[in-house]
Amino acid sequence: MTTDAHTDAPDSPPLVPLHCLRHAEPGPPRLAALPTGTPVWVLTRHADVRQALAHPDLGRASLYAPDAPPTTLTPNILDDPSSILNSDGPDHQAIRRTVQRAFTPRAIERWRPWVDDVVRELVDRLAASGSPAEVVGALTKPLPVRVISRLMELEGLDIDRLGSWSDHALSTTAYTAEEIRTAIREFGEFGYQLVLARRKNPGEDLVSSLVQAADQTGGMTEAQITSLTIGLVIAGHETTMTSFGNALVYLLDPERGETWRRIGQDLSAATAATEQLLRTIPLGDRTTAPGQLRRATADLEIGGVTIPAGAVVAADTTAANADPEVYPPGPLDLFAPLGTPSLTFGAGPHHCLGAWLARMELELGLHHLSRVLPELRLAAPVEDIEWRTGLITRSPLRLAVTW
Template sequence: MSTDLTGLFTTSDRDAFFAGLAKAGPVVQGRYVDGTPIWLVTGYEDCLAVLTDSRFSSDLARQGKLDVAAAAGLPEDVLPYLMRTLGAYDPPDHTRLRGLVSREFTARRVHALRPRIQEITDELVDALAGREEADLIEALAYPLPIRVICELLGVPQADQDTWRAWSAALQAADLDGIAAGARGLVAYMGGLIEAKRAEPGDDLLSALVHARDRLSDEELTSVAISILMAGHETTVSLISSGALILLTDPARADLLRGDAGAMAVAVEEMLRVSGPAEISPMRFTLEDVEIGGVAIPEGEVVQIVNAAANRDPRRFADPDQLMLDRSDNAHLGFGHGIHYCLGAALARAEAEIALHTLLVRLPKLRLAVPAEEIIWRPGLVRALTALPVRIAPGSP
């Protein structure tokens, strides 16, 4: 069985691929997509051990094996802005930055956004209801998170399409496109920060720019870009994969349609079995470490495999079964420990609202093609290429 992560770009069955990694052992040697030797951690308890052990670093600069620029396809001039995200810092720098951002990116701010998330969702579903067929990703799953995160951060609506084009370029296969998208995004964010410095608004970026404990311009740019990127790509995948789950099981959809509260529990199970973050950001050993009975030397690259850990039978009963009412569900879909996803509450809110609104407003929504024709996009993030649906007459 293969322990080479390049398989994520060729496999037609992502679940089977991760199951194969798990069978190889909870801690095994493998290879990253560029061929770099790495250690793969797939056992649930072993992943928790890595995520909470300070002997594992998240700082790319503290390792010498992985060529970050080559692996990411990013030009050197923008690499610090796009690779020095919150997830790539260790304490004490991480503690300082995380504290500054979390002080402004609060649960209260996210809760206050829920009515606006519902408004945007209703607007998009209104447009969807007037069509016979549509790609649910383009019609709802993609535009909703973009509009929400842009409004939260303070990106003007007139700029959102341009920003989306740069963001899409970063996902492209050609290096020239990646470089152009990266440089455009970094330059734009630098200009937006200056605009917020001159005329602050009631948005997250303004709050960060004018925080009492200031971030440097490089830190501001990096944090703002990481919030923008993380705030939409993974949520697009969560909404679309969640919709696919419901569209392929009308009985489950019927149970959730009349109970908005149950959707919150269902979303957690969607994150466990089909979450977008199938692997975590890299970790690097600062000294010799033993995990799961396996000795890992100092200076090694370690890759946590969330998708395998989330189906570990030693932690989850019937792990391959989708149970949308599963109560004991401490999945790793948003990570764990000091690098737990800062935008988890926002992603949950968007998925819950979008999926419940679809069930209620479009009860006759159906897949436009057989489920087996739905294709997962090759790559390191679990995402559908498209989700064609048919909106039946009389719906809503």
């Protein structure tokens, strides 16, 4: 039987907003256990986490080796051994070089006006609908779908179908293993047909750029191009929707009215706030793992502790992003520039490819929403928020606002 994944279970304690979660105190590597029972070394200090994410002897591929211990209770999209996420060394570098040919700075800047147009249209429509309103259905959910549809030339994409695929692909307890496998299989077929179509009739879209770059370099298989394509759809959709919704829960507190208005008055303020929000508000509860998982392929030392070959390591980026040795403790200055980049999107070879798109959408979304609705605020207490649960990420299912 399928678990009701999208609302809080009636008998569970109320969930707090993600910006209120307590994170692990940064300290030396410590031994814990995953929900599967597998021992895991948890890293919490910024320097240790960054070292681990960039270390050549800590990889993703070895998590799926024949002798690897179990790390997940249910399948999800992150567990595809053939994906770029789970490749290391020369194989990963070859795929990465191919992708970077499509993600040039020039291409990214060419897409910025598209994102800006979509944001403005959705914000204007929300404002015209009148107060009160529901901001998830009107803005944070459709925005990333509209943007990724435009970047990939998928106009008319079924938003509900895409949302269902993404939810299944990132499920922890929301769906059965069979339901997850079926959804991922359907999503993979969608991606495969899309790649074939763009190879036959290339355009100016992102998928065509990926296919052309792969054909020119010969660095990717069809399965890898397909995996990357659906991965970008999920990352572009899920990360933005989750970050945007959780950022609004934080920003629309009545006590932060002046902060909210400043974001709309100055785009550079929105840019700085985006970086701080991404650093301080996690994407989820860390119920499946206490960080980004890697496995040691050799003995190595991190933070003065020897990690043996074969051990699983969890890099807790949430704790690292709050390390007082790196970021000033105390009240958050939302507009202070980051002296050290956050680790929200990872670091090293597996740094998130879609980070630029998530940043762009969140920055423009917050700026234009505040510009048009400077008096926007939550219409109900945060205790009444319904949450999307049972997934790797957590965000508001609905969010009532007024102005």
